[in-house]
Amino acid sequence: MPKRRYGNERFTFERTAGFETKLMHSAPVNALVVAKTSELAGRMVKAAPRGPHVYTDExxxxxxxxxxxxxxxxxxxGYIVIEENERARHAMLQEEGYRDPAGHRHAGRFFFKKVLEQERID
Structure with a gap:
């Protein structure tokens, strides 16, 4: 039995029942997902802080x-991966805030959260 997204006693929406499956798997939907994911990643790059990296941007x-x-x-x-490089682990620390070895609390900057909130549909 196919998975149901929602329904009541008279009607049940089943994705595998018809054109919805073909539509969600089509090339135009793929292009739209690629465009929106790239656009969101671009906004996140724009919102991210510049680092004090003098010699390399790695x-x-x-x-x-x-x-x-x-x-x-x-x-x-579409997924957006932040810091795939395992040697660069500071983006989420700057996002959420952290406590340094001396015990001082550094507040979060929430730059990714702000971008995601701008994309939210109410």
Missing amino acids: FSIKKNITPYVEEVGDEWV
């Missing part, structure tokens, strides 16, 4: 934000 937050789109089941899903 560890800067802006250089380590990457959009990915992959096929999950019958749909295209």
Whole structure:
């Protein structure tokens, strides 16, 4: 039995029942997901702070934000990966805040959260 998203006793929406499955798996939907994911990643790059990296940008937050789109089941899903480089681990510390070794609290900057809140649909 196919998975149901919502329904009541008279009507049940089933994605595998018709055109919805073909539509969600089509090339135009893929192009739309790629465009929106890239656009969101661009906004996150713009909002991310510049690092004091004099010699290399390998560890800067802006250089380590990457959009990915992959096929999950019958749909295209967009992901944004922040700091895929395992040696650059400071973006989420700046986002949420942290306590340094001396015990001082550093407040979070919430730059990713602000970008996601701007994209939210109420």
